[in-house]
Amino acid sequence: MSIFTKIINGEIPSYKIAENDHFFAFLDINPNAKGHTLVVPKKEENKLFDLSKEEYLSLMDFSYKVAKAIEKAIPCKRVGMSVIGLEVPHVHVHLIPLQGMEDIQFQKKVSLSKEELITIAKKISDCFE
């Protein structure tokens, strides 16, 4: 079972943004930037292109809605999207509020308190339609 499945099942706590029957969105615990969010299919699959085309398009549809909420909640130039998966072998879309190129390079990390993470998650979640 992946660490993200444990988060989805509530066995590990997370700063939840939104969920539906098939997807779960929550804040990345080691964010590149304030508001860095992960969108994960509840069905545990390793690689993005292991998903069926239908599952892939549904993931993009849900990610679109989460990105719209991030854009409303977090001041940024734009929301960047990346799929890597070299650390956690359970498909996840990174949605990252960008101020510059360094925010999408996975080198610079920001340190946020628990209170800040709670506030950010609520702000984004409140903008989710």
Ligand code: 5GP
């Ligand atoms: P990737 O697999 O795409 O290279 O990176 C995995 C991402 O998941 C990283 O950005 C990392 O900070 C995040 N991550 C790893 N473990 C946890 C966790 O337990 N909780 C949360 N919220 N994020 C995690």
